[in-house]
Amino acid sequence: MSDLDQLTQSLARNLKRWRGERGFTLDALAARAGVSRGMIIQIEQARTNPSVGTTVKLADALGVSITTLLDYEQGSQVRLVPEEQAVRMWSTDAGSYTKLLVGTETRGPFELWDWRLMPGDGSQSDAHPAGTVELLHVTAGELTLSVDGVDHAVPAGTSATFEANVPHGYRNDGKDPVEMTMAVSIPPAR
Incomplete structure (x- = not known):
């Protein structure tokens, strides 16, 4: 399979x-x-x-x-996710991708993502539930972060956080690949 x-x-x-x-x-x-x-x-x-x-x-x-x-096993308090078990959720022919590294359900879903955006690529997201927060850290290139229609330049070495209950997106408008790590905290369903 x-x-x-x-x-x-x-x-x-x-x-x-x-x-x-x-x-x-x-x-x-x-x-x-x-x-x-x-x-x-x-x-x-x-x-x-x-x-x-x-x-x-x-x-x-x-x-x-x-x-x-996506069926990650829940077990002991420490759960290791080897690189080969990280789930690639999106990719382009140019080499851009998102990879879900690890997540948990403690006090609502909390996820850690690895991103690469090649020049000219981007990804759009609909608004998440109220109370959802995203944190990201750019390690290479310069990310264009769009939140509710407003663009923000996020160069390498810079971190950002925002409430993700509005449409948002991530773009690489530059000439070098953008690499970043992103964490998403989602409130528990009521």
């Missing part, structure tokens, strides 16, 4: 599980997430591999991290 097949199976199994634990019908989850009922059915039946945006919307609606939807 390929990595993509394993990811699709894990997402199907865990989406069903968390939807059931939250007591959400297909229609209720579709309304909360802004994702069609048909798409949720296809994901739960492992017939499709959804976009990162769709996966984020479903995780946010369920109040869990993407890590949880």
